[in-house]
Amino acid sequence: MTTPPGSAARLTAPWLPAPAYFAVSAVFHYLGPAFAVVLFARVDVLGVVWLRIAAAAVVFALWRRPWRSVRHLSPEQRRTLLLLGVVLAAMNTTFYLAIARLPLATVGAIEFLGTIVLAAIGLRSRRNVTALVLAVGGVVALTDLQLTGEPLGLLFAFVNCALFMLYVVLGHRIANTGAGFSGIDQLGAAMLIAAVIAAPFCAVAAAPAFTSPATLLAGAAVGICSSVIPYVTDQLAMARLRRSTFALMLSILPAVATVIGIVVLAQIPSAQELAGVALIAAGVAVHQEPQDDKEN
Numbered sequence: 001m002t003t004p005p006g007s008a009a010r011l012t013a014p015w016l017p018a019p020a021y022f023a024v025s026a027v028f029h030y031l032g033p034a035f036a037v038v039l040f041a042r043v044d045v046l047g048v049v050w051l052r053i054a055a056a057a058v059v060f061a062l063w064r065r066p067w068r069s070v071r072h073l074s075p076e077q078r079r080t081l082l083l084l085g086v087v088l089a090a091m092n093t094t095f096y097l098a099i100a101r102l103p104l105a106t107v108g109a110i111e112f113l114g115t116i117v118l119a120a121i122g123l124r125s126r127r128n129v130t131a132l133v134l135a136v137g138g139v140v141a142l143t144d145l146q147l148t149g150e151p152l153g154l155l156f157a158f159v160n161c162a163l164f165m166l167y168v169v170l171g172h173r174i175a176n177t178g179a180g181f182s183g184i185d186q187l188g189a190a191m192l193i194a195a196v197i198a199a200p201f202c203a204v205a206a207a208p209a210f211t212s213p214a215t216l217l218a219g220a221a222v223g224i225c226s227s228v229i230p231y232v233t234d235q236l237a238m239a240r241l242r243r244s245t246f247a248l249m250l251s252i253l254p255a256v257a258t259v260i261g262i263v264v265l266a267q268i269p270s271a272q273e274l275a276g277v278a279l280i281a282a283g284v285a286v287h288q289e290p291q292d293d294k295e296n
Contacts, residue, residue, distance in 0.1 A: 024230075032225030047206035067192075172246065
């Protein structure tokens with residue numbers, strides 16, 4: 001059964017604070033990819049990308065049936081959905097190509113850099129400036145770049161960074177569209193578009209998974225953990241937070257990536273990386289959401 005079209009906020013529990021949704025998103029944002037790294041041993045990177053996107057598209061299709069409401073969108077809203085679909089396909093691809101070559105914590109730190117700009121747009125107080133400085137310091141500490149080590153991996157990571165920034169902008173736009181079509185339904189439609197766009201480049205690489213039910217099931221689990229749970233909770237958080245606030249809260253992602261890298265992939269951080277985690281946590285704690293109206 002689907003929820004009637006409307007604001008994504010209708011799906012939230014009114015007593016549950018928006019940061020709680022973000023916390024769920026942050027954990028699954030990297031938990032799914034960490035499992036995907038393990039899956040790389042059985043399926044090519046692009047094949048895992050396809051399994052992630054396709055599995056998420058199937059879940060959204062069965063759960064939300066987003067095509068039923070697309071016809072009610074304006075041409076501008078449809079263009080936004082198309083652009084979001086392109087961004088999701090490209091972002092997932094470059095992210096996986098990056099984590100196949102670099103530690104998860106490094107990619108997570110680079111991924112955050114673009115959101116600094118988004119957070120800076122909405123700064124309204126000295127306290128928030130301090131929060132941003134702390135968060136940036138943490139990212140710098142975590143991102144000890146060695147350009148001579150894995151330049152291709154870094155290239156993919158920085159492209160993913162730019163795409164992630166676009167995802168935040170477009171995701172916030174559909175979460176607050178107010179057009180009688182929920183952000184989650186629009187997200188589902190965009191994921192279907194992403195699956196179509198990624199198919200010519202990634203579907204063939206996923207073929208080995210279809211000969212192993214266990215591998216196929218693992219790929220589906222990666223899709224649910226990576227592109228359903230975090231993206232849905234992103235929408236629930238975006239519907240209740242300013243874009244600048246959401247962008248700054250994303251600074252916790254490198255810290256989460258570091259912890260998950262330790263637990264799942266045994267990627268042990270250095271003292272400098274741990275200092276970066278502490279600075280980022282401090283920045284998130286210091287930040288205060290403005291009380292005026294939300295950005296669109």
